[in-house]
Amino acid sequence: MEKFDVIVVGAGPSGNAAAYTLAKGGLKVLQLERGESPGTKNVQGAILYADALERIIPDFRDSAPLERHVAEQRMWLLDENQSCTGATYRDARFSQEPYNRYTILRARFDRWFSEKVKAAGALVICETTVKELLRGDQGEVIGVRTERAEGDILADCVILADGANALLGERARLRPKVRADDMALAVKEVLFLPKETIEARFNIAGTQGVVIEIAGNITHGMVGTGFLYTNKDSVSVGIGCMLSDMKKQSLTPYQLLEGLKQHPSVKPLIEGAEMKEYSAHLIPEGGYKALPQLYGDGWMVVGDSAGFVNAVHREGSNLAMTSGRFAAETLIELQQAGKPFTSGNLAAYKARLDGSFVMADLKKYEEVPALLHDNPHILGTYPRVLGDAARAILTVDGQPKRDKQKQVLAELKGKRSLLGLLGDAYKFWRAFR
Amino acid sequence: MNAPVEFIPPRINVEEKLFQDRYRVDVGRPHIQVRDPQACKHCAKPCAVCCPAGCWSVTEQGGIDLVVDGCLECGTCRLVCDHDNVDWNYPRGGFGILFKFG
Numbered sequence: 134m135e136k137f138d139v140i141v142v143g144a145g146p147s148g149n150a151a152a153y154t155l156a157k158g159g160l161k162v163l164q165l166e167r168g169e170s171p172g173t174k175n176v177q178g179a180i181l182y183a184d185a186l187e188r189i190i191p192d193f194r195d196s197a198p199l200e201r202h203v204a205e206q207r208m209w210l211l212d213e214n215q216s217c218t219g220a221t222y223r224d225a226r227f228s229q230e231p232y233n234r235y236t237i238l239r240a241r242f243d244r245w246f247s248e249k250v251k252a253a254g255a256l257v258i259c260e261t262t263v264k265e266l267l268r269g270d271q272g273e274v275i276g277v278r279t280e281r282a283e284g285d286i287l288a289d290c291v292i293l294a295d296g297a298n299a300l301l302g303e304r305a306r307l308r309p310k311v312r313a314d315d316m317a318l319a320v321k322e323v324l325f326l327p328k329e330t331i332e333a334r335f336n337i338a339g340t341q342g343v344v345i346e347i348a349g350n351i352t353h354g355m356v357g358t359g360f361l362y363t364n365k366d367s368v369s370v371g372i373g374c375m376l377s378d379m380k381k382q383s384l385t386p387y388q389l390l391e392g393l394k395q396h397p398s399v400k401p402l403i404e405g406a407e408m409k410e411y412s413a414h415l416i417p418e419g420g421y422k423a424l425p426q427l428y429g430d431g432w433m434v435v436g437d438s439a440g441f442v443n444a445v446h447r448e449g450s451n452l453a454m455t456s457g458r459f460a461a462e463t464l465i466e467l468q469q470a471g472k473p474f475t476s477g478n479l480a481a482y483k484a485r486l487d488g489s490f491v492m493a494d495l496k497k498y499e500e501v502p503a504l505l506h507d508n509p510h511i512l513g514t515y516p517r518v519l520g521d522a523a524r525a526i527l528t529v530d531g532q533p534k535r536d537k538q539k540q541v542l543a544e545l546k547g548k549r550s551l552l553g554l555l556g557d558a559y560k561f562w563r564a565f566r
Numbered sequence: 567m568n569a570p571v572e573f574i575p576p577r578i579n580v581e582e583k584l585f586q587d588r589y590r591v592d593v594g595r596p597h598i599q600v601r602d603p604q605a606c607k608h609c610a611k612p613c614a615v616c617c618p619a620g621c622w623s624v625t626e627q628g629g630i631d632l633v634v635d636g637c638l639e640c641g642t643c644r645l646v647c648d649h650d651n652v653d654w655n656y657p658r659g660g661f662g663i664l665f666k667f668g
Contacts, residue, residue, distance in 0.1 A: 173665050174639065215570065300654075318616065353573075381612075388578055392576060411586055413638040
């Protein structure tokens with residue numbers, strides 16, 4: 134039986150970052166992917182964060198399939214079907230090279246990344262689903278079992294980059310089953326429009342793009358957000374909500390998405406577009422407190438499979454790539470020192486994570502998932518009050534402004550007691566400081 | 567001031583959406599199965615609401631019907647089931663959803 138230094142399961146951003154770095158470092162790497170080609174099973178919004186990729190492939194901009202650079206960011210609070218309260222940040226410096234963030238289409242991007250992995254010297258085998266991990270006498274991971282005939286493959290270390298469902302770790306009892314409380318379900322459509330139409334509707338030119346992150350009652354009281362990202366000749370529109378909330382109500386994910394698309398602030402932007410793909414994906418949003426054991430004898434877990442998502446800032450692929458790189462660098466260092474891939478030695482992977490933005494950011498917001506879970510009114514009440522206040526103040530109808538102010542305050546107090554308001558403010562400050 | 571417009575949940579045929587997606591169906595080898603169909607009869611069936619592909623539907627007899635051909639392989643049904651009644655696997659390599667854009 135052929136044996137590898139490392140087997141990487143999965144060819145998303147974390148798996149590709151790991152496999153690429155390992156191959157460049159001279160290790161014998163096998164990467165297994167269940168899709169027909171890398172990317173065909175993968176879904177993201179998607180924003181690519183240049184910094185994380187630059188640290189792996191410095192000249193990625195020369196060949197990667199990038200859609201648009203982010204020139205403008207909008208934050209919108211939408212109610213169910215009428216109003217939009219928003220903020221826009223546009224900065225000429227966002228349009229100075231090198232750009233910091235790009236929109237991408239993952240199927241194309243992942244295929245490109247995989248070509249880089251192969252060129253670096255890793256063996257990449259697609260159309261192969263890994264069924265389970267192989268264990269040695271001491272319980273250490275010694276390889277993987279695939280569904281193919283004679284499908285057992287051995288390695289000194291297996292990197293689990295198998296995505297949000299994290300089935301392999303669960304089946305091997307290396308971690309508990311992921312919980313509905315920690316998972317958001319996001320659905321998305323890719324809507325095609327002529328390039329010129331997109332540029333006119335979003336006030337952009339060249340490779341400029343716009344990112345709109347959306348909160349408010351479009352989620353009908355559930356903890357969740359929506360988004361609209363501009364690509365070259367398409368727009369990605371999606372919405373996601375926590376599964377624990379979704380299972381308690383009666384709107385389907387596609388009804389939520391349709392509600393967003395029909396919203397009067399969104400509809401004119403996508404009018405006349407041709408929908409060419411509908412997709413869905415789970416996002417691990419449990420944050421720091423939901424992280425599983427990250428390494429053990431002969432294994433490490435990276436990316437979504439480890440739950441590396443900063444839900445507050447909508448970041449994931451950068452944490453994925455960085456964790457994949459750290460896992461690879463840990464193995465390269467150990468091999469060069471002639472040390473085995475034992476749990477004690479692989480603790481260096483966790484140390485790298487702890488010393489980086491990955492853990493720092495996850496730890497910073499560790500209270501946020503619980504805050505939102507226990508206080509769902511925060512995402513519903515305040516956007517509504519803000520919208521109502523704006524409407525009252527901006528509607529000119531002969532009523533004195535002082536009366537309008539009183540009315541706004543009375544409505545706020547009617548929805549939330551003074552003590553409740555103070556409590557929310559304190560909890561917010563605690564969770565986001 | 568103007569009265570608020572009531573939100574009416576849109577009627578959506580999810581199959582029209584899925585029609586745009588590319589699949590390679592593993593005929594006769596569903597990757598998701600119900601462990602005990604009897605257990606579904608007395609359940610609120612969150613799977614039927616939460617599945618983004620409409621794979622799960624409530625039957626006239628109050629049971630559950632599962633057709634995995636349109637599955638987007640997200641894993642939602644496994645996690646929303648309170649009875650651990652969903653035997654969920656990824657399809658065989660190369661089969662299932664094939665995202666063009668992702």
